[in-house]
Every structure is written in C-alpha cells, then in structure tokens.
Amino acid sequence: MEALALERKAEQNRELRERLMQLKKERNAIILAHYYQRDEIQEVADFRGDSFLLAQKAASTDADVIVFCGVHFMGESAKILAPHKTVLVPDERAGCPMADMVNPIGLRELKAKHPNAKVVTYINSSADVKAETDICCTSANAVKVVNSVDADEVIWCPDKNLGHYVSQHTDKKMIIWEGYCNTHDMLTIKDVEEMRAKYPNAQFVVHPECRPEVVEMADFVGSTTGILKYCRESSHDEFIVGTEDGTGYQLRLDSPDKKFHFASKFLVCPNMKVNNLKKVVKALETMKPEIYVPQDVADKARLSLERMLLVK
Numbered sequence: 001m002e003a004l005a006l007e008r009k010a011e012q013n014r015e016l017r018e019r020l021m022q023l024k025k026e027r028n029a030i031i032l033a034h035y036y037q038r039d040e041i042q043e044v045a046d047f048r049g050d051s052f053l054l055a056q057k058a059a060s061t062d063a064d065v066i067v068f069c070g071v072h073f074m075g076e077s078a079k080i081l082a083p084h085k086t087v088l089v090p091d092e093r094a095g096c097p098m099a100d101m102v103n104p105i106g107l108r109e110l111k112a113k114h115p116n117a118k119v120v121t122y123i124n125s126s127a128d129v130k131a132e133t134d135i136c137c138t139s140a141n142a143v144k145v146v147n148s149v150d151a152d153e154v155i156w157c158p159d160k161n162l163g164h165y166v167s168q169h170t171d172k173k174m175i176i177w178e179g180y181c182n183t184h185d186m187l188t189i190k191d192v193e194e195m196r197a198k199y200p201n202a203q204f205v206v207h208p209e210c211r212p213e214v215v216e217m218a219d220f221v222g223s224t225t226g227i228l229k230y231c232r233e234s235s236h237d238e239f240i241v242g243t244e245d246g247t248g249y250q251l252r253l254d255s256p257d258k259k260f261h262f263a264s265k266f267l268v269c270p271n272m273k274v275n276n277l278k279k280v281v282k283a284l285e286t287m288k289p290e291i292y293v294p295q296d297v298a299d300k301a302r303l304s305l306e307r308m309l310l311v312k
C-alpha cells in the first residue's frame, strides 16, 4: 500500500477502535479473538486464545455480550456454553470447511456400526454433531481426552490428521473420520525441506492438523497454544512455523527478538480472515449477526463440551 493509503487506513482504524471502546462499555461486551484472526482484531481483543482457551473464557465471562472473532463453530460453542448471553460474530459466513466434513446422519451410521465405541469429536464441528458426541476436545487436549474415555474403542471425527497424531499416543482403537483442515493439510514435505535449506538453524514447529508425514519432520508438535509456549520458552531464536499465519501476531508479541518464518504462504485460513475490525464494530452497533442454537441441540451438545472442560 502506498503511504497515503496506509495513513488513511491507520486513521480509520483509530476511529473504529474509539467507537469500539464506547460500544463495549454500553453493551457490557467482551471481544474474544482466536489467534488466527487478523492483527487489527487481535489488537482490540479483550482475550486472545486458541479454541480451548476461548471456550473456557466464554463459559466463565460475566459480560452480557460476547463478540466471538473466529469461525462459526467457535461462536456456536460459546453460545452453547453460555446460553443466556448474546453471542455475536463479525460475519456469519466465516465457517470452517473441516467442521462441514462431518454431519450427524453419517456419524449416527458410524455409531451404529461400532456400538461399544465412545465418540470423541474435535471442537471444529457443528452443534448438531456435538449433540451426537460423548466428549469434545481441542488440539490442546485431544490426547488427554481420548485417554480419559471409558471405552477401548473411540470414534474420532472429523480431523484425520489430528486423529492420526492422537492414535500414536493412545492404546485405544481409533475409528477415524476422513476430514481435514484445508489450510494445514496444504503444507508438504517439500515446503518444509525448502524452508530448512533456507533457514538451517531454525526449529520446525507444527500443528497436528498438518499431514502425518509433515508432523513427523517437526522439532515440536503442538496446538496453537503449545506452539506459542514452546517458542516463548525455547532457548532457540529462529523458527519455521507450521500453522496458520495469524499466530505470528502473538509469537512476535511474546518474543520480539526471535525470528519466525511461516512454512508456506498457503498457511492462511481464508475463513478466519473474513472478519475485520469494521465488522466487529458493526456487530456491536447492530447487535447482529447473532448466534442461535436450538435448545434441544444445545442441551445435548453442552454435555460434550462440559465433559471436555472437566478433563484435567
């Protein structure tokens, strides 16, 4: 962007931030933002987090209104966990293709084939699917949740890559759904090899939503929060990052003197980037789009989320 356009954008953002502060007070609202959101949203968030931390925060906040900046299933989970609060999202078109890869009919069919299995569902799923689930998990607690289940067999959905990773850390028999994240699944061995040749001193850190053969190459495997913690605490000062590029905001904030190279230019989730600061302000101005979940679905889905929050 040329200098004048940049200056204009900065001025617009200053005005939007001021308006947002005012609206937040008027509505008693909290802004929750996933680490994959645009920087301009992470900057104004009251709380930034990965899927697990955000679900925990939504369940415990005393704000009346939650503006959930992430993708649809995250806003839905917040509404399920805090049914009496108003949950707004900046743009209801921000969905998650992986969450759409599993539906309750298919899941019920699989359950009928494996009647002794417990269903563990990644939080990246719809409320309808959660309602068919014994316990949810996120990438931060997936192994712990699967190992906590009172059954030898687990139906795992929808992420096959995370499912493969978990299967290496459990004795349970896992029946794995064939879903995947379009963004993380894009990273290839060749991308990582090229980056390693370019930055030979860098550690490669990766999210388990990436393909198994890519995960195998890593110096560290972890959820978004796991990656942030590892990079912050590591004595290394250069990293090749195998997760969504929005994570760069928190990585650089935590360790301004360390170098972070994203492993591929394709590690950008277009769904997460549908939201912007202007839409966050508009949502609070108009109190729309609001998330609704039918009560019978929410009541069943809540059990699976609350069970997850209890796993230590």
Ligand code: 13P
Residues within 6 Å of the ligand: 049, 050, 051, 052, 096, 124, 138, 139, 140, 181, 209, 223, 224, 225
């Ligand atoms: P986490 O927030 O659990 O790291 O999951 C990453 C993701 O893809 C969220 O959509």
Ligand code: SF4
Residues within 6 Å of the ligand: 036, 071, 095, 096, 097, 098, 099, 124, 181, 182, 183, 184, 244, 269, 270, 271, 272
């Ligand atoms: Fe879904 Fe992947 Fe985007 Fe997360 S990064 S919202 S899993 S498509």
